Amino acid sequence: MARYGELWLKGKNRGMFERRLAQNVKHAVEGISDVRIERDQAQLVLHPESRARDVARRVQDVFGLSSVFLARGTSADTEAIVAAAEMVLAEALEARPRDRVLTFRVQTRRSDKSFPLLSTELDRLVADRVMPPYEERLRVELSKPELTLGISVRPGRAYVFAERMPGAGGLPVGTVGRTVALLSGGIDSPVAAWMAMKRGCEVVFVTFHSYPYIGASYEQKVRALVCSLGRFQARSLLYSVPFAGIQTQIRDHCPPSYRTVLYRRMMHRIADRIADAEGAQGVVTGDSLGQVASQTLENLACIEDAARLPLLRPLLCFDKGETIELARKIGTFELSIQPEPDCCTVFQPRKPIIRGRIEVCRNAEGELDVAGLVSAAVEGAERIEA
Amino acid sequence: MSTSVPAYLDNAATTPLLDAVRAAMAPYLEEEFGNPSARYPLGIEATAALELARQRVARATGARSEDVVFTSGGTEANNLAVLGLARARRRHGRHLLIGPTEHPSVREAARALEGEGFELEDLRLDRDGELDLEHLAASLRADTVLVAQMLVSNEFGTVYPVARVGRLVRANAPRAVLHVDAIQGLGKLPLSIGELGAHSLSVSAHKVHGPKGSGALVLSEGVRPRPLLYGGAQEHGLRSGTENVAGIVGLGRAAELAAGDLSATTSHLEALRELLATEVRRTGVARVLAPGTMRSPAITSLLLSGPPAEVWMHHLEARGVMTSVGSACQAKKRDVSPSLRALGLGEEQSRHVLRVSFSKKTSEEEVRTAVRAFVEVERELGAPR
Numbered sequence: 170m171a172r173y174g175e176l177w178l179k180g181k182n183r184g185m186f187e188r189r190l191a192q193n194v195k196h197a198v199e200g201i202s203d204v205r206i207e208r209d210q211a212q213l214v215l216h217p218e219s220r221a222r223d224v225a226r227r228v229q230d231v232f233g234l235s236s237v238f239l240a241r242g243t244s245a246d247t248e249a250i251v252a253a254a255e256m257v258l259a260e261a262l263e264a265r266p267r268d269r270v271l272t273f274r275v276q277t278r279r280s281d282k283s284f285p286l287l288s289t290e291l292d293r294l295v296a297d298r299v300m301p302p303y304e305e306r307l308r309v310e311l312s313k314p315e316l317t318l319g320i321s322v323r324p325g326r327a328y329v330f331a332e333r334m335p336g337a338g339g340l341p342v343g344t345v346g347r348t349v350a351l352l353s354g355g356i357d358s359p360v361a362a363w364m365a366m367k368r369g370c371e372v373v374f375v376t377f378h379s380y381p382y383i384g385a386s387y388e389q390k391v392r393a394l395v396c397s398l399g400r401f402q403a404r405s406l407l408y409s410v411p412f413a414g415i416q417t418q419i420r421d422h423c424p425p426s427y428r429t430v431l432y433r434r435m436m437h438r439i440a441d442r443i444a445d446a447e448g449a450q451g452v453v454t455g456d457s458l459g460q461v462a463s464q465t466l467e468n469l470a471c472i473e474d475a476a477r478l479p480l481l482r483p484l485l486c487f488d489k490g491e492t493i494e495l496a497r498k499i500g501t502f503e504l505s506i507q508p509e510p511d512c513c514t515v516f517q518p519r520k521p522i523i524r525g526r527i528e529v530c531r532n533a534e535g536e537l538d539v540a541g542l543v544s545a546a547v548e549g550a551e552r553i554e555a
Numbered sequence: 556m557s558t559s560v561p562a563y564l565d566n567a568a569t570t571p572l573l574d575a576v577r578a579a580m581a582p583y584l585e586e587e588f589g590n591p592s593a594r595y596p597l598g599i600e601a602t603a604a605l606e607l608a609r610q611r612v613a614r615a616t617g618a619r620s621e622d623v624v625f626t627s628g629g630t631e632a633n634n635l636a637v638l639g640l641a642r643a644r645r646r647h648g649r650h651l652l653i654g655p656t657e658h659p660s661v662r663e664a665a666r667a668l669e670g671e672g673f674e675l676e677d678l679r680l681d682r683d684g685e686l687d688l689e690h691l692a693a694s695l696r697a698d699t700v701l702v703a704q705m706l707v708s709n710e711f712g713t714v715y716p717v718a719r720v721g722r723l724v725r726a727n728a729p730r731a732v733l734h735v736d737a738i739q740g741l742g743k744l745p746l747s748i749g750e751l752g753a754h755s756l757s758v759s760a761h762k763v764h765g766p767k768g769s770g771a772l773v774l775s776e777g778v779r780p781r782p783l784l785y786g787g788a789q790e791h792g793l794r795s796g797t798e799n800v801a802g803i804v805g806l807g808r809a810a811e812l813a814a815g816d817l818s819a820t821t822s823h824l825e826a827l828r829e830l831l832a833t834e835v836r837r838t839g840v841a842r843v844l845a846p847g848t849m850r851s852p853a854i855t856s857l858l859l860s861g862p863p864a865e866v867w868m869h870h871l872e873a874r875g876v877m878t879s880v881g882s883a884c885q886a887k888k889r890d891v892s893p894s895l896r897a898l899g900l901g902e903e904q905s906r907h908v909l910r911v912s913f914s915k916k917t918s919e920e921e922v923r924t925a926v927r928a929f930v931e932v933e934r935e936l937g938a939p940r
Contacts, residue, residue, distance in 0.1 A: 380869060380873070381866075381869035381870045381872065381873040382862075382866050382869060382870075383865075383866075383869065384865070384868075384869050385869075385872075
């Protein structure tokens with residue numbers, strides 16, 4: 170049973186949110202087991218053919234769910250519920266230490282109000298029947314018990330569960346819209362993309378490579394990151410954009426201290442074009458205020474000046490440590506720290522500008538065929554279905 | 556990037572499979588799929604194939620076939636030697652000596668032994684880039700139990716005087732065994748465990764046109780490491796696990812061919828090295844790093860100007876010319892390789908060293924193609940900076 174998060178707040182759009190969530194769940198469990206999905210009030214009920222635990226763990230990564238319960242299904246009559254409860258409790262206790270008493274309760278929810286017992290009555294009945302063998306291990310405590318045996322009674326069917334697994338929260342991917350996310354091989358950008366997905370954006374990834382100034386293995390690293398983030402959305406696209414041509418032009422014609430800022434202005438122009446082609450409405454970056462020279466307020470303004478679509482910078486006010494913690498949690502950290510130079514290290518100036526000025530950027534670009542370079546890069550981009 | 560390779564000059568990393576090797580392996584990937592431990596004809600045929608491969612590896616290394624232990628490759632062979640021999644001899648002492656440029660599969664294994672109470676010391680190069688034998692002699696002790704010294708350096712092609720090391724070890728540390736990583740030596744030099752005075756010697760199939768995932772540790776009589784893998788007691792209990800029959804057959808055939816063609820291969824490699832040196836000198840694209848030490852003709856190191864060697868490498872690979880910088884100066888490792896330091900190269904200069912390595916399959920045309928690519932890349936990278 171997979172419970173919704175804030176989905177039920179969404180009023181008239183609820184149907185759309187639920188349908189999308191069910192699709193995302195279906196997609197997530199592909200290859201693990203065939204799963205029949207039922208929609209029920211504030212939850213999806215998944216009926217996996219096999220490997221229920223693997224299905225549940227996989228569903229934990231689907232945005233829009235607050236919690237996932239591994240439940241045993243049974244017919245909706247009292248004796249069958251008691252039998253199921255005995256099994257669920259026995260399994261739950263097997264996995265818990267025997268050397269101390271656990272606080273315990275039974276908690277029923279009825280969506281089938283025609284069920285002959287009230288919720289509290291069923292609670293009591295089940296507790297009376299299942300507890301005796303474990304008298305020394307269990308003590309009833311109604312508020313904040315360590316072990317809750319949950320029962321959900323629905324028309325014709327009941328579910329018994331003891332294990333609550335936290336869901337990923339957020340909103341179902343795709344319900345808010347589509348964005349492009351700039352992906353380097355670093356720690357920050359995958360986390361930023363993940364955060365955008367968490368808030369319901371479907372993300373199209375864009376990366377820039379400076380082959381042959383850096384190795385083709387850079388692209389492999391980015392692809393590995395995209396695959397890893399692929400757990401969180403149904404299908405991922407990666408645009409790999411050749412960038413060395415633009416970088417040599419900037420190196421040869423523009424002030425060295427502005428190189429990084431000018432690279433990033435070009436990246437946003439290219440990202441905007443890719444966003445147009447993919448129907449995306451924003452660009453996600455991993456920028457964090459003041460983290461490196463290109464991320465001062467002035468330089469962010471210089472970069473933004475060249476961007477047309479709204480910029481989403483979910484990490485803007487994160488400390489590095491906070492970002493790293495998230496990267497570890499979502500599983501991108503180990504990939505990100507693989508040593509692999511990225512395009513920003515190519516022709517890196519000794520002294521990058523700290524407080525760039527927009528007019529200087531615009532003037533410098535006067536020496537370049539900006540439109541031509543952008544078009545060439547977009548046309549040279551490789552579109553990879555990851 | 557192109558998939559066909561006009562000039563594959565990274566043979567110290569790996570080599571293409573020879574047709575003859577593939578043909579020898581094929582039956583064991585198809586109809587002869589038996590488990591050598593099985594007692595019916597299918598299994599017995601597999602056992603026979605293993606024993607033939609064992610004889611071939613033994614002949615290529617001057618050993619007895621019963622002293623050949625098949626492994627999953629060079630790394631496992633080196634680990635089995637370093638960890639297994641040190642552990643087997645720990646009651647005699649805890650002192651280890653490790654060559655100055657050992658492969659990580661030797662060096663890191665030895666480092667892991669420090670956690671088991673062993674004491675690790677590094678051997679040194681002298682000012683000419685030769686192994687410092689004085690220092691070695693002075694470092695050997697009564698409680699030294701293992702000396703590991705490679706035969707041919709994978710990064711630089713230096714041939715170390717291992718036979719002399721063997722004599723010094725016997726004279727000054729009678730309880731020590733000498734392990735020789737001969738992975739870059741097989742097929743490039745005459746190889747004899749006895750003449751080297753080694754107690755163990757590692758080889759790898761894929762460096763001599765065999766398959767990946769197959770290697771061997773060759774032992775001298777009576778020397779036995781403690782196993783790393785326990786189980787069904789295959790390989791006389793020294794390496795449990797169902798044998799990689801096809802891979803071992805491939806190793807056997809590849810080792811046989813490598814040792815058999817040795818003199819033809821050596822003169823071919825020397826001709827290629829000479830051609831590369833001449834062409835590089837004529838075009839002025841690089842400097843050949845030629846130390847006074849004896850070197851394998853298969854490996855040449857070039858000192859390049861302009862951007863770091865890694866940038867050259869990617870520009871060359873874009874033209875289908877495969878080379879390497881990995882070993883000479885690992886991208887993120889700050890340490891300058893001792894061989895480069897011995898040539899007087901500092902950290903900055905060592906980033907400009909490119910490794911070119913040949914095999915008997917390398918053609919003169921590949922060398923010429925490579926030099927043409929060097930000239931083109933130099934022109935491209937020569938843009939104002």
